[in-house]
Amino acid sequence: MSTSSYNCTNETQRVEGLAEAKKAIDAKQLIVMPTDTVYGIAADAFSPRAVATLLAAKGRGRNMPPPVLIPRIGTMEGLATDISDDARKLAEKYWPGPLTLIFHSQPSLTWDLGETQGTVGLRVPDDQLALDLLTLTGPLAVSSANRTGQPAAQTASAAREQLAESVEVYLEGGFRPLEGTEPEPSTIVDATGLRLRVVREGAISLAEIQRVVPSALGADVEPEMWSPPSLAKEEPAVDLTKVQATADPVDEELAIDLAKAEPAVDLVKHDSAE
Template identity: 70%
Template sequence: MTTTFDCTDPDGRSEGLAKAHQAISAKQCVVLPTDTVYGIGADAFSPQAVATLLAAKGRGRSMPPPVLIPRMQTMEGLAVDVSDDARALAKAFWPGGLTLIFHAQPSLTWDLGDTLGTVALRMPDDPVALELLALTGPMAVSSANRTGNPAARTAAEAREQLAESVEVYLEAGPRPEHGAAGVPSTIVDATSDILRVVRLGAVDLEQLRGVVPGVQGPDEDAAF
């Protein structure tokens, strides 16, 4: 039965995290807060769970979800060919609103959709999300909304769209917390020697270049 837990209350948070952990272990979906917007999450290593997530959103395999991780070190187990520049961005902006696309470890037995051998990783800057990720390990997480609809800023908004397709809703108040409109993470492609912004969002280009000056903007071509 679908249940919402109030994570602003310590007892509700403890019970909600335990139930969410159980749901993820059972290959079900949960809704959780992040530092950007609310997300719908599932076990990243279960093709069944990821398929359920995509179906809940009304999304096909051509739009695979990113993977949220609990700590920077997890990146090394999920990705290969991680450059020094990519590590520098992760160190500067994780936890936070930066998603990095890497070549995935070929030995991993997962199916996130049509990824072409890549994986998008992010460490969110949200205590509830990080606590859940510490229990579950890496989770496939996408914005908690039906595809084409606005991203949910609360678990209640997510439930209006996703209803019974989600087992556990973790309500922690509006995200972002200070009443701003939800801003998605910035996505940087780190699969080649030159890092390239795929989507601008929570971290702007000036901030990225303050760490790695050679980062390309989304509309720029490499200079040779």
């Protein structure tokens, strides 16, 4: 498989690169793109084959499904269900930006992102090149552009050193974030319960979230303290539990598993070292 790289700081190459990236996505191939945090490896979110190829390129299993980047807030309506007013407030305040919202996904969708147990993480990135690409392609499953266990790439060339010919098109947009700036991961908010819960603080703090939604809970709140007893008896309530976060922040790494014995949905794998 041959690969192509486009310097998208040059307008001519930017136009060509976006066109070729769309062709690759349409062909169920992988591309590397900048986001507002680090570079991501992306695939058609609605192609199980493409998502499986993405996971294989990274060297990871279905138990760590990628979140989905979307071009605008309105796209959320077609992908998620049970969107609360509080979740909308956060989306309107922080999108585009480093906020990942976890929702129940629309049951009519035929995608297969891995072991999500009916949930999906959505984000609108604050990066014009990424937004232009998403406008062309539609929703993309995106994970950090690196092999599992390796540092997240801050340039397309750094991503290519790790991913090589597993990726069809590399879009180079310069350092993400700016050279010399330490990347910060997105803040992850569980929006599947009766109250929002911050399960990972990243670029947006819990205090900032609570200024918009005062009832939002932090990651240190035990599930039984916020899951309503009536739901716990009749239907699993939702809880996302923060796991180990290391110093290497990766924006787009989520994995969601349904706890069968507990009345909660558990975020069991979030390896921010990748």
